[in-house]
Amino acid sequence: MPDGSSGQFVRIAGLKRYFDVSAPWLVRMLERRPRQIVQAVDGIDIEIAKGETFSLVGESGCGKSTVARLVVGLYPPTAGRIEFDGNDMAGRRSGADMAALRRRMQMIFQDPYASLNPRWRVFDIIAEPIRAFGLSSDKADLEKRVGDLLRQVRLTPADGRKFPHEFSGGQRQRISIARALASQPEFLVCDEPTSALDVSVQAQILNLMVDLQRRFGLTYLFISHNLAVVYHISTRVGVMYLGRLVEVAPTETLFTRPKHPYTRMLLDTIPDLDMTGRQRSPVAGEVPSPINPPSGCTFHPRCPFAQDRCRAERPVPIAIEGGTVACHAIEEGRLPVEERTYVANS
Amino acid sequence: MAAPSNNPPLLEVKNLRVEFPTRRGTLLAVDDVSFDIAPGEVLGVVGESGAGKSLTGNAIIGLLEPPGRIAGGEIRLEGRRIDDLPYEEMRKVRGARIGAIFQDPLTSLNPLYSVGHQLIETIQTHLPLSSAEARTRALDLLKEVGIPGAETRIDHYPHQFSGGMRQRVVIALALCAGPRLIVADEPTTALDVSIQAQIIALLKRLCREHGTAVMLVTHDMGVIAETADRVAVMYAGRIAEIGPVRDVVKHAKHPYTKGLMGSIPSLGVRTERLTQIDGAMPRLTEIPTGCAFNPRCTERGGRCLVERPDLMAVGATRAACWQHDRGGVGPAIVREAVDA
Amino acid sequence: MATGAAFSGWLHRAADSDIWWSFKSSPMTIAAATATFLIVAVAFLSPVLAPHTPFDPATLNLSDGLKPPVLLSADGDWRFPLGTDDQGRDILSSIMYGTRLSLLVGLASVVVAMALGIVLGLLSGYLGGTVDAVIMRVADVQLTFPAILVALLIDGVVRGLISVKRHDEIAVFVIVGAIGLSFWVQYARTVRGSVMVEKNKEYVQAARVIGLSPLLIMVRHVLPNVTGPVLVIATINLGLAIITEATLSFLGVGLPSTQPSLGTLIRLGNEVLQSGDWWITVFPGATLAALVLAVNLLGDWLRDALNPKLR
Numbered sequence: 001m002p003d004g005s006s007g008q009f010v011r012i013a014g015l016k017r018y019f020d021v022s023a024p025w026l027v028r029m030l031e032r033r034p035r036q037i038v039q040a041v042d043g044i045d046i047e048i049a050k051g052e053t054f055s056l057v058g059e060s061g062c063g064k065s066t067v068a069r070l071v072v073g074l075y076p077p078t079a080g081r082i083e084f085d086g087n088d089m090a091g092r093r094s095g096a097d098m099a100a101l102r103r104r105m106q107m108i109f110q111d112p113y114a115s116l117n118p119r120w121r122v123f124d125i126i127a128e129p130i131r132a133f134g135l136s137s138d139k140a141d142l143e144k145r146v147g148d149l150l151r152q153v154r155l156t157p158a159d160g161r162k163f164p165h166e167f168s169g170g171q172r173q174r175i176s177i178a179r180a181l182a183s184q185p186e187f188l189v190c191d192e193p194t195s196a197l198d199v200s201v202q203a204q205i206l207n208l209m210v211d212l213q214r215r216f217g218l219t220y221l222f223i224s225h226n227l228a229v230v231y232h233i234s235t236r237v238g239v240m241y242l243g244r245l246v247e248v249a250p251t252e253t254l255f256t257r258p259k260h261p262y263t264r265m266l267l268d269t270i271p272d273l274d275m276t277g278r279q280r281s282p283v284a285g286e287v288p289s290p291i292n293p294p295s296g297c298t299f300h301p302r303c304p305f306a307q308d309r310c311r312a313e314r315p316v317p318i319a320i321e322g323g324t325v326a327c328h329a330i331e332e333g334r335l336p337v338e339e340r341t342y343v344a345n346s
Numbered sequence: 347m348a349a350p351s352n353n354p355p356l357l358e359v360k361n362l363r364v365e366f367p368t369r370r371g372t373l374l375a376v377d378d379v380s381f382d383i384a385p386g387e388v389l390g391v392v393g394e395s396g397a398g399k400s401l402t403g404n405a406i407i408g409l410l411e412p413p414g415r416i417a418g419g420e421i422r423l424e425g426r427r428i429d430d431l432p433y434e435e436m437r438k439v440r441g442a443r444i445g446a447i448f449q450d451p452l453t454s455l456n457p458l459y460s461v462g463h464q465l466i467e468t469i470q471t472h473l474p475l476s477s478a479e480a481r482t483r484a485l486d487l488l489k490e491v492g493i494p495g496a497e498t499r500i501d502h503y504p505h506q507f508s509g510g511m512r513q514r515v516v517i518a519l520a521l522c523a524g525p526r527l528i529v530a531d532e533p534t535t536a537l538d539v540s541i542q543a544q545i546i547a548l549l550k551r552l553c554r555e556h557g558t559a560v561m562l563v564t565h566d567m568g569v570i571a572e573t574a575d576r577v578a579v580m581y582a583g584r585i586a587e588i589g590p591v592r593d594v595v596k597h598a599k600h601p602y603t604k605g606l607m608g609s610i611p612s613l614g615v616r617t618e619r620l621t622q623i624d625g626a627m628p629r630l631t632e633i634p635t636g637c638a639f640n641p642r643c644t645e646r647g648g649r650c651l652v653e654r655p656d657l658m659a660v661g662a663t664r665a666a667c668w669q670h671d672r673g674g675v676g677p678a679i680v681r682e683a684v685d686a
Numbered sequence: 687m688a689t690g691a692a693f694s695g696w697l698h699r700a701a702d703s704d705i706w707w708s709f710k711s712s713p714m715t716i717a718a719a720t721a722t723f724l725i726v727a728v729a730f731l732s733p734v735l736a737p738h739t740p741f742d743p744a745t746l747n748l749s750d751g752l753k754p755p756v757l758l759s760a761d762g763d764w765r766f767p768l769g770t771d772d773q774g775r776d777i778l779s780s781i782m783y784g785t786r787l788s789l790l791v792g793l794a795s796v797v798v799a800m801a802l803g804i805v806l807g808l809l810s811g812y813l814g815g816t817v818d819a820v821i822m823r824v825a826d827v828q829l830t831f832p833a834i835l836v837a838l839l840i841d842g843v844v845r846g847l848i849s850v851k852r853h854d855e856i857a858v859f860v861i862v863g864a865i866g867l868s869f870w871v872q873y874a875r876t877v878r879g880s881v882m883v884e885k886n887k888e889y890v891q892a893a894r895v896i897g898l899s900p901l902l903i904m905v906r907h908v909l910p911n912v913t914g915p916v917l918v919i920a921t922i923n924l925g926l927a928i929i930t931e932a933t934l935s936f937l938g939v940g941l942p943s944t945q946p947s948l949g950t951l952i953r954l955g956n957e958v959l960q961s962g963d964w965w966i967t968v969f970p971g972a973t974l975a976a977l978v979l980a981v982n983l984l985g986d987w988l989r990d991a992l993n994p995k996l997r
Contacts, residue, residue: 059538072895102897115888119910132896168626169395176892183896198394198565198627203609203620210619225539232611232620255613269539271568273595273612286508286541342614369707 123160249323390574445520589663649676798866803873811881
């Protein structure tokens, strides 16, 4: 552990990312419009232990995908710190050291139709990280590696000669996974890896991801809007709302003893496949614009428990039952925690 | 034409076939599909992408995209045949008797006109109302679909609405002429979960209050389970199973439906692995002989490879699987022999 | 062996592709392609095929001057099927050599414009910001000058800088540069637009995650995916470039009469048109029209064939 600052494998502290979506300067001046800043990620802290699956859930626009892209370095953070195995990702280091760090983390994208270069053969797509990091010197070794990767995701080495358009959505996502595994990473950031797939194929991909995790001791940061999928795959779950983490908890705890009113609301919206007659209570309102988020606790306009303090003061996360919650009502004890039970769908 | 039955179905689809001529031959995308929808009933149609569910819906509303075309069978609405109507006639039926809701609300709305303008235009096309009356009706519709501040929102443009609100406007548009049937194609797919629940609740309430039947096309079994009275499961252009939603969801009769239900992660039990159906749905060019599901089926027999099963009754459900035929699935087959 | 197998595999895929299919099913395109192929083949084989070498003064005989086309006059001379000009040059041979020159100038200027446009478009689209703003403003300014004007301007500047004799020697390069410089904007804008779409696609992000440099990403990932529209523009621009060259030559600022292109031939014929010797200008003119029409039809077809929306 080079820096020795933390025992956690991945540590995100005070992470912020703002996007400037203002009109061009001239238009702004002429129409007297103010600068517009989207607070996509507004100060979040996450710690992920080695070998676990940490999931981020939330509705579209809550900033979960931005977190994924910040972690793998596709965007620089506006503020905050990302540590990977004790290394500050923003620290100054040589190109070789940076490549060594990058090799250890990879990303799987949402859309299997956009994440593979349509002009490249599958072999070259999978071989690209191996070549980029110089992990293989001769051709025979490269061919063997790519063949093994294809087999690991239940394709055949002969598939390497084909082009992406010759594969179905599920098969393409397997190719993406094979590519992500090519540099033998330890940490995979998965941005909605199954949401573009049909359910039966989704099950194949989720099973494959679980198998690979066990086999290679991978750590996952899993981004999803599908709570049932998150329930199935995660060790711990963080719930995001308008760029902030409102609740983090071990999976069982989050689903059986949800605390934050937003978490409860999200759980209410899970479709009832068990036909228990439970009414999905439609939640009033929609997610406000992240350009001008509400004051205090950003959830207060939709929250049935909101009080003056919620409108004025931003709640800080407090530790509770192995997780954290950012809610005044919970902190003050006004909102009792209820136990939820689910009937297994056999 | 006099209907022979006392309680005729609102929509009758009989042996519908939709085909796509391509340079590699004609693809049969919907193959011999038959079902009825009763007045006020919600029929869910589920299936994976490419199963033919959206094409079936588009065939009914007469909006098949060329070169796709109806190659056989018939579609009757209230006893009247509608699949062979000329375009202009069908356009009238589509507005007045059948409403349509699509996945992406933005494509159903013209960005250049205010939602009020579009509603009033649609109302006046189908109903003999003055402009003032049409505006009142448009306002009522917007209120009914739950748009807050409808009096001011009526003059707003589509881009000024959020996704959920836009889908409400589309629903109002579909309701303009008081249709008997609404064909809703993935109406909640583009929306967030919390908004999905709102839209589904709205659809359910509207159909209850107006007695409108809904054909709900979706890939989301959860939406079907909550909304539909009956469900048709489609696979490779055919109906694999059709029956009351509770029977299909809880006691599936077709191996494909069973696999599909098992592959949905559920709350309550956390299993190490989900049930998965190996392989993928065949492309239309490569549909196997016999039962189209046979290469992925764990329960297949020799008969499944050669003979194609029709829908057969199993209790209240009908399933296209030889398991439910007296003859059974036929002799067990050695896996290697087939896969080779 | 391996390359043979790869080639036959490629051939097989090409024969199976949508493009080949759309080509086969369009008689107009087949006709255009045949015409283009014939014109190009004859033009480039002109040293072998042409009956005369019209620009070798040693072979010219003034007594052969102004002979009309053979089929249209009693005293037709079969040595000159399309007649001769006032110098006694064979029109058919002149056209063959002239077409070759026109095609070379057209192709070369398209390549210049394409190279310039692709590089600037890639930089502009991928880097964005100030680089993008500067390149696009230059493009805007460029667009306010018609291509002919730009070419005239460049030609004029070059003429002012060097002697007339030197100018005739480098006239081809001047005109290629001039036309190339006036056509780059369209490529740059198209490439920029495509790049801005492609660079946000996940496969480009995947390449960024493994730390590839922007230059590598542009060349390896983005460029191959924006070639389709560039190819279409190139084909359509080929016709335009040939016309522009002909126009410049007709105006007398293009290629000199010692190495005449189709445009030069039309100008030379135009000077004697009043005296009734129409064949000197009409035949080169018809050849130019046929060539440009065929190339444009091919371009139209290519645009439709590569447009996924129309497929």
